[in-house]
Every structure is written in C-alpha cells, then in structure tokens.
Amino acid sequence: MAEIKNYTLNFGPQHPAAHGVLRLILELDGEVVVHADPHIGLLHRGTEKLAETRTWLQTVPYLDRLDYVSMMCNEHAYCLAVERLLGVEVPIRAQYIRVMMDEVTRILNHLLNIGTHALDIGAMGMVLYTFREREDLMDVYEAVSGARLHAAYYRPGGVYRDLPDRMPQYRVNKFKDEATVKRLNAAREGSLLDFVEDFTNRFLGYLDEYHTLLTENRIWKQRTVGIAVVSPEQALQMGFTGPMLRGSGVAWDLRKKQPYEVYDRMDFDIPVGTNGDCYDRYLVRMEEMKQSNRIVKQCIDWLRKNPGPVISDNHKVAPPPREAMKSNMEELIHHFKLFSEGMHVPEGEVYASIEHPKGEFGVWAVSDGANKPYRIKLRSPGFPHLAALTEMCKGHMLADATAIIGTIDLVLGDTDR
C-alpha cells in the first residue's frame, strides 16, 4: 500500500473564493481538511490607532471602510457611542432614517453574501440576480449621501441631511436609448421614499426568484446541508453573533433584546435555524431580508407623515445650518470650532453595539475629555466568526472550505480593521 502523507496547501491571499485577502494554510489528509489556519491582517490599516489621532468627527468616514458592504451600520455604532458619551438626544426623524437605512444596508449585505456564496460553490447565475437589486439600493445610498459606498451619512447627533425630494435620473446617451431610459426612470419620478417604496414592493418577488433558484436546488442543498454544523453551546463559546448564532437556534437579536433607536416600535420577527448548518444560515439570511423589507415599509410610512429636524440642534456637536452660519456670528464660531478643533467629549467610556447584518458590531470608545478619542476598539463580527473557521473546517472536504468561508459572510476589511 502506498504511503500517504498529509500535505499543506496555501489558499489565498489572492483567491476568488477568499472574499478579499484571506490567507488560509490548510493541512490536508487526501482531500479532508485536518487543520485550517487563517492568516489575517493583510488588510490591516490600524483604524483604531488612526482614530486616536483624528477628531471625533473625522473618524466617521474611516468606519465606512471597515465592512465595505454594510457601510452605514458601522457608522451607526460609532455615532451611538459618541452620542451616549456626550448625552446628546437624536431627533426622532433621524432615528427613523437610521433604522430605514440600516435595514436597506442589511438587504444590501445579505444580497451580496447570498450571491457570492452561491458563486463560490458553483451557482454562477445567482450573483447576477442579486447584483441587479443591489444596484437599486446603491442608488438609494448615492441619493441620500452622494456616495455609493462610503457614505459618511450618519453623524454624531443625527444624520447629515434629510432625505432628498427627488431621485437622480438616467439620461439618453449612446448606450441607452429613449425607451430604455424611460423604463429605468419609471420608478425615479418621485422622491427617494417613493423609490424605496417601489423597491420594497418589487423585492418580495425577487426573493421568490432566489428561492426558486436556490432553496430547493439539489446541488445547493448537497453543498450546504450538514456542512459546518455548529451547536448553540459551541456558537456561544466561540463568540458568534447575528445570523451565525441564530442559524444555530439561539433567538438572540439586539434589535429585540436590547433595542436601540426606534426598533422597539417596529413590528418584525426574528428567524431562527434548527440544525446550525450552512443551509440554515442561508435560510435565516433569506428570511431576514424579508423582515428588513417589512421594517423599511414601516419606516417609509412614518417618514412620510412626520417631517422634522434630522440632526441635533446642539451646535457644539452638530454643525449649524448653512444660512444661520452665514448670517450669525455665534453660529459662525460654532462652525469654525467644530470643524477645526472638533467637539470635546466628556471623560468616560462606553460600549455601543448594534445588530450589524453580520452580527454584533460594537464600538468601545474611551475618552479622556480631549477633542480626540483616547482609544477606540472596534468589535467586528467577522473576527470571532473567522476564528472559528479552524473548528468548523475540521473533517470537511477541501471543497467545503469555500462553502464555510461563504457562510461566515467574510469581509476582510471588517476582520482586519
């Protein structure tokens, strides 16, 4: 009999299924993974150290660059931390806008996850469908903040500005004729809220398409059912949060358990898995998108009826309106001080966390009373999930390693910070 030895395989950092720059050292026995050792840090930018040298407001855009598929949720946790330290009240309309944009972000994130997860394990078509819907939501991002990805829309004290009254429209050019432009602009005639509402009405139909493509798909089930089974005890032990924890059957969601903003006024359900395998986590994410859709609808109804301020009127924290700044000496000073020296945050420490699409995203902010943070620690959900990869891969086939990387919804920007 031939002698068979274990051998080591270097997976990544440049690998299409590595979702960025993940390097995996896989020790294989034939085709079975004996040990997987993820090497991270290839995207480490020292965000926490940079935050110590920037004013409290200047740190906000860095947060976008952590998990670059759910940008606004990252900002949200940071703004909550700063607001809690300052003791600033956020206007109710801003809270509704934040909840709506958080749920839009959740749909964005899960669409990317399900699309690329399917792509990784052989279903090429999925990603084309999910990116079609992502494009609409990216337009929402662009309409509210001016940027498709790195929005910097949430600010300590509220959001940067109110929702726009009109959507940007397509124009005729050599690639798009008049008929195409008319079709594309059909939903863009009204305000942003009209556009989002139109999307929420269409979205359930899209979800059915995904279900048709994947849920009962034999190949998809063969690749995900019974792969990387995590028991509830293991999940807690390994620090899982979000869909990873709920996929294992623990009904834990910060939006319900420790509500922030206006989530306590929303009507939605928390899906929970039973087996704790990749397939259950997929189903949890699919159902979460449906629930997010419900929350977005409720927010739209409320936002239509209730105009009001969207950022705090405490001008030591939030900038004064442009007109006031141009006509009033005191507001001019406030504006100057805020954007040069920055706000002073009272001494203290706070840990603010939100239900990020990937799990619990937390910001531990320590202030010594200066205009810059003393220490910011970002608790990213991907970090403990990736740490558990070793345990989840053990005994699975090499091909399942990509399925497991897909199911933990890995974004290296968020893991490496």
Place this chain on the structure above:
Amino acid sequence: MSAKLERLCDKLKEVFGAKIGEPVLSLGEVTVEVPAAAYHEVARTMRDHAELKFEELIDLSGIDYSTYAGRTPGLHFAAVLQLISVTHNWRLRLRAFAPDNEAPALPTVTDLWHAANWYEREAFDLFGIVFNGHPDLRRILTDYGFVGHPFRKDFPVSGYVEMRYDPEMRRVTYQPVTIEPREVTPRIVREAGYGKVDGRG
C-alpha cells in the same frame, strides 16, 4: 434598565465581595475592575454562576493607559472584556490591569471562552500583553516579522519602517520611514468649566 443593572451590581458584590473592585454603573453600563491575581478565577465564576451566567465573550481588547489625561501614572496596560449573558440579557465590562509595565502579562481566558483565542493574540500583537497559558500566542494583524507593538502610545502612527519595491534587488524591501509625522489638529483637553460664563456657554 438601570434597576436591572443595580440588581446586577448587588449580585456581583454578593458573589465576589472584596475580590473585585467596586462595580461602577455609568452610562447604562457596569464596569468591574479585578486584580490580575484573581482575574481568571473571577472570570470563571462570571461564566458559571447561575445568577450571573456570562456565557459569551463579546470582546477582549488591550488598552494602554500611559498618556490618559489626569490619571496618575501607575499600571499602563489592561485587558478589557465585554461579556454578555444571553440568559439574563445583561452586559458587563471586566478590566484587569497587567501588573508589570515592562513585561505586561495576564493569565489567559481561552479555556473559559474559545472566542478569547484570537482576541488575546490581537492584544498581544498590538499591545505586547502576554497571556500566560495561551495555546498559540502568535502575532495576528501585523506583518510577518514585525517588530514592536503598534498600538502602544509610544509607537508613532507612521511607524518605523516602510516597504518599497527595489528594482535592483528585484524584491520588496524595508527601509526607515521617509514621511514626516505631522499633526493637523493638536490634542487638547480643556479645563473644567472652559468657556462657561455664569454656567452658560
């Protein structure tokens, strides 16, 4: 919420007595400081005690307190744990200062919460806190062969070395940093009551 947290504070005092510092309830969060000697034992009780049940370690982070404004110099490095109890739905922050500033070390809690594994590697990498008994204490976020602990307050933001491609050697090499450190906005801590006239301002 705060009545519940006061109950947690009372419970902590009852269970641990003098082993831990006074629980601090501030901004809706409970913080407990624990001496390094009792750290592991306290952490175990926090996880296992039926009325505390902190079964999940959410975060473990290092911190360097050496330049904290208004703080008398003492111990610099601490490990800070954010714990959560899924059973009781409450959170707790546990802080343990490492006894020696030159060679900070603490016992590991990896045996209590597996999630601590990478978090302790990160705190070791960035702050140089050694976790005794950790199964695999390697650097995690910095480059292979990195020297120093970058999140310490005495480590410059621009670092000491930079990387470039050397066309003659035809490979990537390190060289001392060429960028000048600059600070656009200085760090300022205002005295109490700054800018206030008759309580207004």
